[in-house]
Amino acid sequence: MSQLTLASRLKPEIRLAQAVSLYEADLSADQKARFRADKSRLRDAPPSIRDVMRLTAEIDQAASGKTRCLGPRMVNVLQSVQQFAALGDIIIGGSQNLIACGVWTLVRTSLLLISNHSSYLERLSTVFMEVGRLAPRHERMALLYPRSKDLQSCMCEYFIVVVNLCHKLLKFTQKSSLAQFKASVADGDLKTSQSNLELWATRIRVEVQMLMAEAITDEAVKNSNFRDFSKTLSKSSSYKRQLNMYLKMLDFCSMYDHTVTWKQNRKAGTTRLFCDSAEYKDWKDQSGSVTLVYTASLGSGKSVLLANLVDDLHLHVQDSNVPVVYFFCRYDITESLQARSIIGSIARQLLGRMQSQCLNSDLEMGYFLDRNKLGNFETIFFLLQRVLASDFQAYIVIDGIDECEYSERRILMEELKRLQDTFAIRLCISLRLEPNKPLEVNTDGLMHTTISPIPDNSSEIGAFIQAELESCIESQRLVVGDPHLILEIRDTLSQRSQGMFLWVVLQIETLCMMDSDHAIRQALEDLPSNLRETFSRILQRSERPGILTQRAVLELITAAHSPLTTEQIREALSVVPGNTVWDPSRLPNDINATLACCGCLITLDEEELTVRLVHSSFKQFLLDEPDYVNLESAHERMTGIIITYLSYDMFGTQLSTTVIPEIKAGSVPATIAETALPSSGNIRNLALKLLRSKCETEFDIGKTLAMARPSRHILNQSHLRSYAQLYWCSHLLKFKGLSRRLSQLLIGLLEAKRLSPVSESIRSFPSYTLLYGFADFRLDLGIWTNRDLWKQTFEPPILHLAVVSGHDLFVDAVINHGGFDINYRDPTAQTAILLAAVTKNVKIFESLLGVESIDVSVKSWLGYTPLHMAVLDSSEDLLKIMIESKKFDLNVQDDTGRRTALHIAVLHRKADLVELLLGSDSIDTSILDETGLGPIHHAARFERSSTVMRILTRSSKVDVNLRDREGRAAIHIAALKEEKQQFAPEYAKSTLAVLLASERIDANARNKDGMTALHLTMVNIRSDMSTLLLSPKVDVNAKDSDGRTALHKAVVQGKTAHISQLLSRDDCDINARDNKGSTALHLATSYKTAEVMLNSGTIDVNAKDATGRTALHIASASSCLPIVTQLLELSEIDLNAALDGETAIHYAATQVVLEPKVGKG
Structure with missing residues (x-):
């Protein structure tokens, strides 16, 4: 039996081991030693993502100056190799784990060897980049791998191809220069390897998708019983359980792919200028928390510099345990501009480099995550502090913070400061420096900050x-x-x-x-002298008649929440909003030619195959120039395209309805556009064959055409569908108004359940607060204010979305449909009528109010009804509608302060609304709130409420003498104000003046202590208040419960100005006695107060109190030398008046300090 036949019957894992052995056999002696040492080391410490980053940096460092940056092209494939090697012996098994580590080692060895051959490295990197799009990279591979023999086989087959390709690279480097040149010309091996890798990657992806679907089903069935038998699991199963929890923890932090934008910036150029910077060297060598801020003007290469800096840091840390994490904000990826996304990604990277620590941690973390469903920063920091040591160190690099909104930048800076306070974080960020403007990002809170311009790049x-x-x-x-x-x-x-x-x-x-x-x-x-002039010229030069306009293309790219692929743009341009009949003839035949209408101002990413604007400054230029892009119109266009696209019949049935047509060859030129193939090359070749055919024009080629193409009539690939399902709601919320036709289509999509859950759509958007975008600013309305609300998994009702986005026609369509609960309360306690009140959309509010079953008394999270919200938002139009409708209880109290709408209107000094409410016959002005105050009492509290007070006092419905819970009338409260704002005198006293001007006011009303407003003004630092109360209406000699007049109060308080004002009244009784028989003079304790009264000709200086003491007795006994002196100088003073046989002289004699001062009698 031949070796080839024998090999074909061996298991894939055995053939993979053989391939690794064959590679090792061809290494030199020194290379073998290093190879075996590296492989053994990796068995105990498998490679991580930092090894991938270090390898790409080493490749670019070795090839520096010979070719452009190519390392990032290989990241995806290298990640798949790294993940395979990191599966661990507990999952794969001891011997197989050694083989997996061998795969990583030989890939690393091969790439470093080939990095010195720039021409071959360029082609290899292209292959790696293209196969990397399908490379088997999956965080849960360690969980899925042991579950499927097919997956194990496919993975081994995939890496057999990788090893064989690396073996060919090794042999290439061992050839002579001439042989290398011949081998580099013929790259058939690369193409074959690429084809095989794509084949196995596709099979792996299908198998992973099936396993993931099974895992979701199994988890739903087994989750409730999982913990009951977890203690009996084997070591391997226990590890898998911990690993599953660890992966959930990572996903909880972030699922954003931060590597994509870094790769794009790194491939844009290479720079080493920062390496010689003293600021950079000092920052890099610090051990504690420090911050380096690089500043530069627009378009000067900040992002490229920081992308290179990430490479340098990975080479710098080498085998140390200090991780390097990074995040590059992208102006055209809304998710990347959120503080939650940035901090979450940083946390994921930090925890991702601490897998062993996480797996060894107490599973209490998992329980915590199970119970805490909100993705807030507190949860993230809880995880970091549980896993990372107190002396943990890390490098963090962040670029593009300027692209974030102000509120997001502020939150981000706060969270970065907390990171630096908790751990030793060496933070490097870049900021845009505008001419004659300070930095827009406040870095004051960051630790030990050094701000430096980027090195001179001339x-x-x-x-x-x-x-x-x-x-x-x-x-x-x-x-x-x-x-x-x-x-x-x-x-x-x-x-x-x-x-x-x-x-x-x-x-x-x-x-x-x-x-x-x-x-x-x-x-x-x-x-052109600047970028804006450059943009304008290129657009003018690039626009061509006869193709889709620049505006359509630019609006699609600008409005997109994540970059669109060329095929997605192609499909989007073919859609006619509102027309659900799919017309394939509208597809641009050459999308590249179509996109050329924007010149070089849009770029195609070679790896992601996405189209994006050349720079964020170009997007700002477009938005600043209404002739190019209006953002709301752009979202309107995108929304119309998405709703129409998803309404195509083929998405509802998913059945191929292709009918093989009978097409005569002679008629083909007229119908070829309608039956075009997806591949422009195939179309071109077929068209040429048909045109050149000189005979048999009547034969039926319909069957041939049908077999030759996948049906364009059913959008077989549906490139735009994934984007449309993910962002349909996000675009819907971005513009006001929806045509009746599109509203009908959207209703149809909802009924047919052909839209993805709203939660998925919104979660990918900047923040879930786009639905409740006013939430962060309207705590007073009782809207949920947690800025991480978007991480919840509930699905907001479509009616709420329509209300918030202001789509009145769509709201009408939902109401008329009748299949929606008009009073549905979401988890934030909002209903449609509450949201309509906040958004102040009169048309939508009236539509909802017209529904018979609408609940207008519903309350928000903080207990506000739509009526309260209308008043808080100063919506006079809505308030009129509510009053006229007679459906609203105008006297209903909120749940926060038990306040009515009138209370709120008065508190916020909304005079027009106060007048509106008082115009209703059903208004009750005497209701007291939680603090025991009525509306008129609140008006009396503030000087600036004079206009409101004037309206209240003129209304016969208002009791101007209404008492609060403490027995005070409004005039008492107004008399106690001590506002220190600088107003015009007539304005500062106007509230009290308005009350006194009322014919119905009781100016001498007493509180529970028997004091009038005049008494109360005596404790006020402002004399203008007491001046008002000296009107004829006021009884200047009124006594409180202690029998004291206002003059008594003024003397006790030492208010000479008040005393003078009171004595200016002819009817003021200066000798009035209190319940203890004391006159005001008895109570005087200072020279000035006594002097003011003694200057009055009507004062009785010898008056005795209930105990028989005169003022001189009291002053002498109290050592009040200035008053004694004043009294002794009076001719009418009675020095012989005695109390118990003792005159004032006897009292004075007991005070040694007074003896030298007594010179009379």
Whole structure:
């Protein structure tokens, strides 16, 4: 039996072991020693993602200067190899685990060897990039692998191809230079390997999807009983259980793929300038929490610099336990611009590098996660603190923070500060520096911050221009007649670049479009001075008649919440909103030609195959120029396309309805567009054959055409469907208004259950608060305010979405449909009528109010009814509708402060609304809230409520003398105000003045202590208040429960200004006595207060209190020397008045300090 036949009958895992052995056999002695040592080391410490990052950095470092950056192209395949090697001996088994580690070792060895052969490395990286799209990368592979023999076989087959390819690479490096040249010309082996890898990757993906579906079903059945028998599980099963919990923990933190944007930025260029920076070296070598902030102007290469910095850090840490984590924000991926996404991704990376620590941790973490369904920052930090040691160190690199909204930046800075406070975090971020503007991101809270401009890139930008021009000449994208012209281009661009790489790229792309040396020289003489001018010129030059307009393409790309593929854009452009009849003839035949209408301002990612704008500054340019893109119109276009697309019949039935047509060859030219094949090459070839046919024009080729193509009439690939299902709701919420036709289609989709759950759609959006976007700012309305609400898994009702997004026609359609619960309360306690009140949409509110079963008394989370919300939001139109409808109880109290709508209107000084409410016959103005105050009492509390007070006092429905729970009237409360704001005098006293001006006011009303408002003003620091109360209405001699007048109060408080005001009244009784027989003079304790009263000609200085004491007795006994002196100077003072036989002189004699001062009698 031949060895080939024997090998074909061996199990895949045995053949994989043989392939690894054969590779090892061809290594040199030194290489074998290193190979075996690395393989043995990995058995105890399997490779992690940091090994993948380090390897790609080493590849680019070795190939530096010989070719462009290629390492990131290989990340996906390397991750699949790393995950295979990291499955662990407890899952695979001892011997197989050694083989898996051998696969990683030989892949690493081969790539480092081939990195010195730039031409071959370029082709290899292309293969790796293309097969990487299907590479078996799955976090749960360790759980799925032991469950399926088919998966195990497919995985082994896949890595057999990988090992064989690496073996060929090894042999290539061992050949002579001439042999290498011959081998590099013929790359058939690469194409064969690529085909085989794609085949096995596809089979692995199908098997994984089946296993995942089974796992979901099994978990639903077994979850309730899982913990009961978990103690009896074997070691392997226990490990799987812990691993499953660990993976759930990682997914809880984040499911965002942070590597994609890093790869795109890393492939954009290479720089090493930062390596020589003193700031960078110092930051890198620190052991505690420090921060390095790189600043630069727009388009100067900040993102590329930080992408290279990530590589350098991975090479720097080598085998240390300090992880390097990173996050690159993308302006066109809304999820990446959220603080929750950034912190969650950082946490996942940190925990992902601590698998062993996590698996050895107490499973209490899992129980905590089971009970805490909100993805808040507290939960994330709980996990980090449970797993990471207190002396844990890490590098964190974040780029693009400027692209986030202000609120997200603020939250992000707070959470980064908390990370630095908790662990030793060396943080590096980049910020945009605008001319004559401070940084938009506040870094004050970060630890030991160093702010540094990026190193001068003038030398590198020159090299970049040189390399780009060489590439353009070699690829014939740039054709010149005069060879010297290329030097003119190089020198001109170098002089005018101002450090902006983006500007340079766009100018080179523009020059490549020129068809003559004359045109190129003219362009060089008239180069745009900035990016905005560059954008405008390219758009004007690129727009061509006869194809879909720039506006349609740019709106789709700009509105997209994640980058669209070319096929998704192609399908989107073919959709006519509202027309559910699929017309394949509307598909652009050449999507690349269609996209060319935007010139070089849109780019195609070579790996993701997605289309994106060239830079965030171009998006801002489009939004600033209404002639190009209006964001709301863009979302309207996208929403119409999505709803129509998902309404196509083929998505409802999923049945192929292809009918084999009878088509005569002679009629083919007229019908070929309708039966076009997906492959433009196949279409072109078939069309040529048909046109060149000179005989038998009547034969039936319909069957041939039907067999030759998958039916375009049923959108077999449905490229746009995944995006549409994920973001339909997000786009729906982004614009106001929906046509009646689209509303009907959306209702149909909902009835047929052909839309993905709203929770999935919203969770991918910036924040779930887009549905309740006002929540963060309207705590007073009782809307749920947890900013991580979007992580909950409930499905908001479509009616709520329609109300919040302002789609009145769609709301009408839902109401008329009748199949929805109009009073449904979601987990945030919101109903449609509550949301309509908050959004202040009158038309929608009236539509809901017209439903007979609508519950208008429903309350929000904080207990507010729609009536309360309308008042809080100053919605006069809504309040009018509510009052006129007679459906609302105007006196209903909220659950927070037991306040009515009138209370709220008065508190917020909404005069128009107060007047509206008082105009209703059913209003009750005497209701007291939780604090025991009525509306008029609240108006009296604030000077700025004078207008509201005037409205209240004029209304006959308001009792101006209403008492609160403490027995106070509004005039008492107004008299006690001590506001210190600087108002005009007449405004500052206006509230009390308004009350006193009312004919119905009782100016001498007493509180429970018997005090009038005049008494209360005596304790107020403001004399203007007491001045108001000296009107004729006020009894200046009114006494409180202690028998004291306002004058008594003023003297006790030492308020000389108040005393003077009171004494200015002719009817003020200066000798009035309180219940203890004391006059105001008896109570005087300071020189100034006594002086004011003694200057009054009507005062009785010898009056005695109930105990027989005069003022002189009291002053002498109290050592009040200034008052004694004042009294002794009066001629009418009676020095012989005695109390128990003792005169004031006797009292004074007992006070040694007074003896020298007594000079009379």
